[in-house]
Amino acid sequence: MNFEFRTSNFVITLGCAMLRFVxxxxxxxxxxxxxxxxxxxLQQDQEALYKFEAGKRVLVLVDVRSAASVPPEFAIQLGQxxxxxxxxxxxxxxxxxxxxxxxxxxxxxxxxxxxxMGIADIAQAAGADVVLHVDLIAFNVTSLSDDSITQxxxxxxxxxxxxxxNRAWPIGVAMGVWIDARVAPTFSEQRDRTGVQKExxxxxxxxxxxxxxxxxxDDKAIAR
Numbered sequence: 001m002n003f004e005f006r007t008s009n010f011v012i013t014l015g016c017a018m019l020r021f022v023x024x025x026x027x028x029x030x031x032x033x034x035x036x037x038x039x040x041x042l043q044q045d046q047e048a049l050y051k052f053e054a055g056k057r058v059l060v061l062v063d064v065r066s067a068a069s070v071p072p073e074f075a076i077q078l079g080q081x082x083x084x085x086x087x088x089x090x091x092x093x094x095x096x097x098x099x100x101x102x103x104x105x106x107x108x109x110x111x112x113x114x115x116x117m118g119i120a121d122i123a124q125a126a127g128a129d130v131v132l133h134v135d136l137i138a139f140n141v142t143s144l145s146d147d148s149i150t151q152x153x154x155x156x157x158x159x160x161x162x163x164x165x166n167r168a169w170p171i172g173v174a175m176g177v178w179i180d181a182r183v184a185p186t187f188s189e190q191r192d193r194t195g196v197q198k199e200x201x202x203x204x205x206x207x208x209x210x211x212x213x214x215x216x217x218d219d220k221a222i223a224r
Contacts (some may be wrong), residue, residue: 044218048091049177049211050160050169055095058086059128061104061119068139068154070197075136076101078201080173082134085209089222099128120165130168131161134208135176141196143188151185152196158208179207 052058059081062075084099085091092098103126108114114122122133134156141152156174160169170177181203183196191199206222215222 007040023062024155044216046210046217046223048214052091052093052160052212054093056093056129057097057099057127058092058127058130058132059099059103059123060086060101060132060134062124062134062136064136065138068136069141070136070139074139074201076105078134078136078204079104081201081205082132082208085205086132089209089213089215091209091212099126103127115155118165119161120163123161123163124224129163131163132208132212133159133161133176134204139200141193141200143193147188147193149185150191150193150196151190152183152200153209154181154200154204155179156208158211177211179204181207 060079062079062082064070064075071073080101083101087098098135104122107117107122107125117125119131119133123129137155137157139152139154141150143150156179159167159173159176159178162168181200183191183199183203186196203224207222213222216222
């Protein structure tokens with residue numbers, strides 16, 4: 001009788017252990033599938049790193065350092081591309097607007113005067129409340145000697161400054177937020193030097209503007 005009782009307990013214990021094992025494997029399988037298909041309701045959003053206050057006039061100002069080899073019109077073109085994405089993605093907040101790049105062009109019409117202006121001076125002259133400052137550190141497109149393969153790279157530092165010249169974002173970071181963009185080596189017949197330059201410019205615009213919006217990490221147009 002005692003032997004039968006111990007045997008019965010052993011069978012019950014073994015059965016419970018097997019049942020727990022089966023449930024564990026089912027849960028493991030479920031979580032694995034969720035991970036592979038992208039989350040089963042898990043958070044898949046990137047929050048905005050900074051939000052512009054409602055009703056503000058924001059100027060995108062691109063400064064090009066001497067080490068960055070770009071055409072003279074590049075700064076305005078990049079500024080325009082970033083501005084368009086900020087508006088397209090609703091980054092400005094209620095009542096907020098982007099100051100047109102034509103304001104920067106007007107100021108640049110007097111090169112000697114413009115070269116002496118700081119960010120606050122430019123903001124006030126352009127009628128902006130806030131400046132999204134994009135400091136283009138480096139920009140280069142290279143190719144092999146026979147031009148068969150091209151590649152490129154670019155780096156910028158981004159910060160937000162108010163019209164008085166005070167840093168609004170990022171706080172505690174000396175130079176700004178670093179953004180790096182690269183185009184892997186590719187055959188020139190697929191993407192020439194002009195194509196590489198445009199792709200770099202597009203990447204910089206997307207990676208700059210997206211810092212000011214909430215977006216899904218699986219949105220291939222933004223999360224790239």
